[in-house]
Amino acid sequence: MARAAGAAIGRLRRRLTLEAPVSTPDELGGVTQVFEVVAAFWAQVEWLAGAEQWRQGRPEQVGTHRVTLRWRGDLDGGKRLRDGDRIFDIRTVADPDGSRRRLVCLAEEVKP
Template sequence: MTAIGRLSQRLVLERPVAVGDGAGGRVETFAALGEVWAEIVPAGAAEREIAGRLDGVASHRIAIRHRGDVRGGMRFVAADGRVFRILATFDADGRRRRLVCVAEEEGR
């Protein structure tokens, strides 16, 4: 259980949106859904082959107040520019008080 005082990081929650590219195709971009207070806890790191080369991937557990609209494929963006891609979410204690998001940090 995450104590309310530990939700000390301000993040913007974004959802993917497909928009026209002007040439008949579509491009995926992100639209802000709002800001949330969060606790970010590093969960591990690994190497993964991406486009034929090894790349480091940092994973995190991000706890926020419970929301029913958070899904895998969305992302959090921090004020310092860090981006966390949400892979999965779960209600850790089943009481709909906190939502834990398993996320990977992009571009680090």
């Protein structure tokens, strides 16, 4: 039985942490959003494309990556992945063949 190239366990060489947003009320009636670590796992991170975008009046470099990992049910857009100092905002999550063996995420890495 042939395996898909992205599914080989030996390709999952990067240790990433999954972070979820947590909102806490502040003293002025608003909320402050911070991220807390939910899990850690091995993944494959592949560069897809890069661009420069203007956000809030300043240029930022944006890199799009494909992140492949073993299937898990707690990944969705709005969460983020961390690789040391690098942060990847999850944009989409898909189970490519519906077998619940692996997930493929498209994520953006933003550098100011």
